[in-house]
Amino acid sequence: MTGRIRVGIVGGGLAGITVAIALSKHRHVDVHVYESSPQFTERGAGIGLSPLTLEALNNIIPSAIDLLKTEAGAVEADAARLVIVRTDRCLAPFPRLSSGTEAGALVADLGQGAGLTMNRAPLLQTLLSLLPKEILHARKRLKSLEQVDSGVRVTFEDGTNEHFDAVIGADGIFSTVRDHVLGGKEHAASPAGWWDCRHLVPFEKAREALGEESFKVDRQYAWLGDGAAMLHGLVENKTMVQCIIAAIDKSFSTDRKREVTRNSLNDALPASWYKGPVAKGMVDLILDQEDPKGYAQWEHKFTPTYANNRVCIIGDAAHATSPWQGAGAGISIEDAFIIGHLFSNISTAAEIESAFKAFDALRRPRCQQVVDNGRRTGRLFCGQDETVGVNAEKMGRELGLMFAPLGALDLKLHKEDALSIMQEFLNN
Ligand SMILES: Cc1cc2nc3c(=O)[nH]c(=O)nc-3n(C[C@H](O)[C@H](O)[C@H](O)COP(=O)(O)OP(=O)(O)OC[C@H]3O[C@@H](n4cnc5c(N)ncnc54)[C@H](O)[C@@H]3O)c2cc1C
The missing domain is CATH 3.50.50.60 (FAD/NAD(P)-binding domain)
Incomplete structure (x- = not known):
């Protein structure tokens, strides 16, 4: 032609x-x-990939969703459940997770309907x-x-x-x-102000380290707290769990890659994290890999x-x-x-x-x-907003505003x- x-x-x-x-x-x-x-x-x-992203993809590739499920091992997953690790009051519904009266408050279940993870x-x-x-x-x-x-x-x-x-x-x-x-x-x-490290671990191992409650709902969990956030979610047909620790970047280095050790994680995580339910397990899971590395987030x-x-x-x-x-x-x-x-x-x-x-x-x-x-x-997520702090109710409201525009596109x-x-x- x-x-x-x-x-x-x-x-x-x-x-x-x-x-x-x-x-x-x-x-x-x-x-x-x-x-x-x-x-x-x-x-x-x-x-x-969110429902809106999948709608865009379906417009490009008819039956994209089926294709991703059959060919790419994609599984349905709702958006994240946000849980606070430490706040000034307990809103439950995770009282049994609390290591003190301040931990375990639900901030929000983010929702745009079921997306796919793969x-x-x-x-x-x-x-x-x-x-x-x-x-x-x-x-x-x-x-x-x-x-x-x-x-x-x-x-x-x-x-x-x-x-x-x-x-x-x-x-x-x-x-x-x-x-x-x-x-x-x-x-x-340029640097966005945070760095993160990740590891993919078998589901049973993650459940043992993080506890049954951390997998209570079929969503990615985001644990929010002082100076850091921790996320874990099921992938690979729910056989594996992606674990992420993200923290404020205090290094101001232009080198994006860094060594991750127990010392560097302890340095990044304020003591309040260890009063919550997941920090110890997440740190152990992240370090349980050969030569763990962290990466600065740039934007x-x-x-x-x-x-x-x-x-x-x-x-x-x-x-x-x-x-x-x-x-x-x-x-x-x-x-x-x-x-x-x-x-x-x-x-x-x-x-x-x-x-x-x-x-x-x-x-x-x-x-x-x-x-x-x-x-x-x-x-x-990292409790850095001065007017919101680490307050579950305020965080929930503000984060709702941050995530709403993502799905609100016709x-x-x-x-x-x-x-x-x-x-x-x-x-x-
Ligand atoms: C930790 C992390 C988690 C994320 N999770 C999500 C998520 O859950 N959902 C979501 O929607 N997004 C997520 N993202 C964002 C998403 O991964 C990226 O936005 C997306 O992959 C960008 O794709 P891209 O093709 O634009 O860039 P890239 O994936 O970077 O691809 C660029 C390509 O260009 C090639 N290239 C570079 N220079 C040249 C050159 N000079 N000549 C020829 N080729 C070149 C590279 O080799 C590369 O293959 C995440 C990002 C990160 C960092």
Whole structure:
């Protein structure tokens, strides 16, 4: 087919592969994905997708939910149960968990209905299986981009070049495409203020260490308290438990990775944690792995635009956020859904710039809100908000406000808004 719009996607993570699927549905778009790693893979453990994210994914891939259940081992899971470790009064319903009168108050059961949790690797492999192999190019690290009259010239580190009508940067938090779109590193990622460490352990082992009550409801549990938060949730068809300890980052180091030892965890966790029910068990579980490591959480505090002529950024390249809202992949999938819809409504390369401008105008406020609310969620989880403190009732109210916007997006309207904004740009 001649006259197809040629789109190069840089980065083969969840954002890059999902937008490739959204675009490859359109016969007038010729899409190619370039990934720097030798293979298209995802590392790390579980990931949760909310009902809204699944609705967006279902719009891109009909029957996505069934596919994830059968091919990626996804299991249904409600949003998290938030429990306080130490507060100034006990609201129960976990009196038996309390090691003192202050522990065990329920802050909130966050709810948007049942989402899915699964491991990252099978999720990516399931998505990859929907794309023709010949459009997937591994070992291709982008070096530079140049916008020329007829489109975008892309140079890879191996010295090869490609020419595209448009380029979509899905190359993650330290994106090279982002630097091109924003004209430098002024808005590069920076520390969000916390670090975390993780371990995936068999269910029986976790239940023994954390107690029966910690698995009473079929949700991820988040334990909130002074200076830190602890989370645990079932993955891999409920056979494994992902354990996370996150704490305020006092190091101010620019090195994201760090050693995790009993001493460093004791240093990060105020004594109040050990009066609660889970801290000792969680610390033991985290340390029960070879060479445990912690990672500083980084984010894009502000991003002035996602689009520059024929180049745009999506996913973590555009809006890397601290993980407190568990929504980075969710908003990346929303990005892919909107890009796919905009491209289904253009037919020539000359219209790309308007499509990317519309994408920026529509998506940036939504995604910036997730970044900002993520940061405030972290402060609330770790008892850092001065007006709220470690008070279950106030935390519940404020966290409700932080999480509400995530699910409150009408995707049908969002899609329509995208088109009408693009039409305005096309008319001008
Ligand atoms: C601890 C943690 C827990 C999280 N949990 C959740 C959750 O439960 N739910 C949720 O929705 N989100 C969650 N997120 C967020 C989610 O993981 C990310 O937002 C999402 O994976 C981002 O995908 P991406 O494709 O944009 O970026 P990435 O996954 O970083 O992919 C970028 C890809 O680009 C490649 N690349 C980089 N540079 C180049 C280059 N120069 N040339 C070519 N390729 C390049 C990389 O190799 C990589 O494959 C979590 C994040 C963290 C850190």
